[in-house]
Amino acid sequence: MxxxxxxxxxxxxxxxxxxxxxxxxxxxxxxxxxxxxxxxxxxxxxxxxxxxxxxxxxxxxxxxxxxxxxxxxxxxxxxxxxxxxxxxxxxxxxxxxxxxxxxxxxxxxxxxxxxxxxxxxxxxxxxxxxxxxxxxxxxxxxxxxxxxxxxxxxxxxxxxxxxxxxxxxxxxxxxxxxxxxxxxxxxxxxxxxxxxxxxxxxxxxxxxxxxxxxxxxxxxxxxxxxxxxxxxxxxxxxxxxxxxxxxxxxxxxxxxxxxxxxxxxxxxxxxxxxxxxxxxxxxxxxxxxxxxxxxxxxxxxxxxxxxxxxxxxxxPAPDLPERPWPHAPIREDFDGPDLPIDFQWLRTPYPDEIFSLTARPGALRLYGRESLGSLFRQALVARRQQAMCYSAATTLDFEPEHFQQAAGLVCYYNGAKLHYLHVTHDEALGKHLRVMSCQPDSPQADSFTRPITLAAGPVELRVEVDFERLRFAFRQGRGDWTWLPEVFDASILSDEATAPGAPNFTGAFVGMACQDTAGTAAPADFDWFDYEERDYRA
Incomplete structure (x- = not known):
């Protein structure tokens, strides 16, 4: 069958x-x-x-x-x-x-x-x-x-x-x-x-x-x-x-x-x-x-x-010999000259403007471009969500200088439906981490969690999705994951979560993003990306 x-x-x-x-x-x-x-x-x-x-x-x-x-x-x-x-x-x-x-x-x-x-x-x-x-x-x-x-x-x-x-x-x-x-x-x-x-x-x-x-x-x-x-x-x-x-x-x-x-x-x-x-x-x-x-x-x-x-x-299957294909690896190390085939980006036919696999060998470098949701040049590289339950993680090396620079791990449907665990900077907090959500069924266009201060250096970012439940975590160094207390609604990343009449014909993606709305193309480096489909976790 x-x-x-x-x-x-x-x-x-x-x-x-x-x-x-x-x-x-x-x-x-x-x-x-x-x-x-x-x-x-x-x-x-x-x-x-x-x-x-x-x-x-x-x-x-x-x-x-x-x-x-x-x-x-x-x-x-x-x-x-x-x-x-x-x-x-x-x-x-x-x-x-x-x-x-x-x-x-x-x-x-x-x-x-x-x-x-x-x-x-x-x-x-x-x-x-x-x-x-x-x-x-x-x-x-x-x-x-x-x-x-x-x-x-x-x-x-x-x-x-x-x-x-x-x-x-x-x-x-x-x-x-x-x-x-x-x-x-x-x-x-x-x-x-x-x-x-x-x-x-x-x-x-x-x-x-x-x-x-x-x-x-x-x-x-x-x-x-x-x-x-x-x-x-x-x-x-x-x-x-x-x-x-x-x-x-x-x-x-x-x-x-x-x-x-x-x-x-x-x-x-x-x-x-x-x-x-x-x-x-x-x-x-x-x-x-x-x-x-x-x-x-x-x-x-x-x-x-x-x-x-x-x-x-x-x-019923036809009467043909079964021809299975090798399973895709959980981890992509970005060691080759080409983007792994499961990943795509948005709209632009000029990928060199938004990412590079050679600027820092062994890493995917995103150049901060327009805001998340831009219809023109935004640096977002992501892969499809293909199971109801999955885990994804990446490591981010990024030192933002001000609040207009951000990079991180994003669960994305379109510019109006997303959850974005990102690293940014401001003059009071310094380097910090928070989640921005855009939810079509919320009276507020976008919302933010409380900021969490980070030390200098790389940070690992993680997301766990179980049906409609989505949670983020982070860690610096080899210690335990620190889970954000909020539970986010993954069901907004769907065609059905929308205002009447709006076009919604795609699906949920998970991936990496970088913005620099100051126009200075601040780079963010992602050393690897994991995507693993799994059973439900209560």
Whole structure:
């Protein structure tokens, strides 16, 4: 059996492709750089993070992209001897507070195509396709023609913002879309129709979409037609896979799916899901990726194995040899020239401006930049939280000169949701340690614990997370850990902890940060970073 989710922690909007005996899944990265995560498996059960293809300023520049914007919904395919990757770079989500309203209609979505001969690149510079909506997907028809489908955004008053799925041909020779665009599917009554993927099977064109929003009402819908341009007839069960109206299902938010066939002709759906905290109903691990086997009925429609459409924690594995990957180490020592693959940073395609692995060999040096939560250049390097219970720690060598310089260990969702154990300085206390929290469900925008005076020299920082409970500790020298008395709410690091209408589509990270709002780029050195998933500690 395969245990779900297969990609734990913030890994939404999966797109899957098989090339020979290799399977690859691409997932969204939003404002985190480099863009797009690609995981690799040879048995559909064991997966490893293999690469992130959008690494250069010419491919992706997200400076100024708002929280939960940036790279949405990649589509990964393989045809004509190469890989094709389509993605959206979202520049404006459109939230406004004018008149107390939220969720403005004006938004900016730019869709691009990059290609590569091999999955680990190099990947080409992007070709701009359109900006008419998001969730683009490329379909390679068996006659050699290629077609783009995407969600169509309609900002006009009185119109549905989600205006259906639009189809347009892509010319490889001209490197652009050609011919007219046509809406081929307007969705079902639950609306919010998005995430299209096209397939061809037994003379039918099958269109998979996601509907109902990416929260508790999410669903995988399917329709089919004998003609590419439609009309498309809806699946007799309407929804192939969903947890809507199933509040006790262990996997919630199921939708945004893609299909793959094994070499033996078995069909699997990969889809995003969420695992709520048992007593808070918030998904601190963000939207994750699950997999489920489907079977084709005599009527030519796929269904889950029991026909219920319920997402499951387990699904039968294909008849393939198991190919497990080595476990990632608990400690990263930063001894190499490259950042370990589990770590990312925010927005900027110019990493040399915010960190270095060579300025102090054997350490990650962060250069203090803008404030925590800046949409431009902030020095924050972090990794995903991928378990409900974990421990993380690091050692920090940092001698701030004044209150505008700070560095430390951060548990981060976005600029409005974080807990930050940091070292700073002021003229009365000297060097000291405290926690700053930004909590969306608090009447106070940010809050601080009492300061704790530190001696000169390195300090070790630690965090323990058990479901919704988060605690910090520190020590200098080889003594015992000193635990801060406060217990912090880890559940705020979730999509669900937010004001209505705000974009919240990512997940919780833990990592290292440094600020110098005086503009002098004071450096902070982190010698190592530990991340260990574990059982619950009462």
């Amino acid at each position: 395969i245990r779900n989710p297969i990609l734990r922690g913030f890994n939404p909007d999966p797109s899957i492709v098989r090339v020979g005996e290799d399977y690859y899944i691409a997932t969204s990265t939003f404002e985190w750089f480099p863009g797009v995560q690609i995981h690799h498996s040879r048995d559909l059960k064991n997966w490893r993070l293999l690469t992130r293809p959008l690494t250069r300023p010419s491919q992706l520049n997200m400076l100024g992209d708002p929280d939960s914007c940036g790279v949405w919904a990649p589509c990964l395919t393989h045809a004509d001897g190469k890989f094709w990757l389509i993605f959206t770079d979202v520049k404006r989500y459109g939230r406004t507070t004018v008149g107390g309203a939220s969720g403005a209609s004006l938004r900016d979505f730019h869709n691009y195509l990059v290609t590569a001969e091999t999955i680990d690149g190099p990947w080409s510079d992007p070709v701009h396709l359109n900006s008419s909506g998001f969730d683009p997907s490329l379909f390679h028809d068996d006659d050699g023609r290629k077609w783009l489908v995407n969600q169509l955004w309609d900002h006009r008053p009185g119109k549905s913002r989600f205006a259906g799925i639009v189809l347009q041909e892509y010319s490889v020779g001209e490197g652009r879309l050609v011919g007219p665009r046509k809406v081929i599917f307007e969705g079902t009554a639950i609306g919010l129709t998005e995430a299209p993927h096209l397939y061809k099977r037994d003379g039918w064109y099958y269109l998979v979409t996601a509907e109902g929003g990416t929260g508790w009402g999410h669903a995988m819908t399917m329709a089919r037609s004998r003609r590419l341009e439609g009309p498309y007839d809806l699946h007799p069960d309407t929804y192939v896979l969903t947890a809507r109206d199933r509040p006790h299902a262990p996997l919630q938010r199921a939708g945004h799916a893609d299909l793959v066939d094994t070499a033996d002709g078995e069909t699997y759906a990969v889809y995003l899901c969420g695992r709520p905290l048992p007593n808070r109903g918030r998904c601190v691990l963000g939207r994750e990726t699950a997999i489920q086997k489907l079977i084709w009925g005599e009527d030519g429609w796929p269904r889950t194995l029991d026909g219920s459409g319920d997402p499951t924690l387990e699904t």
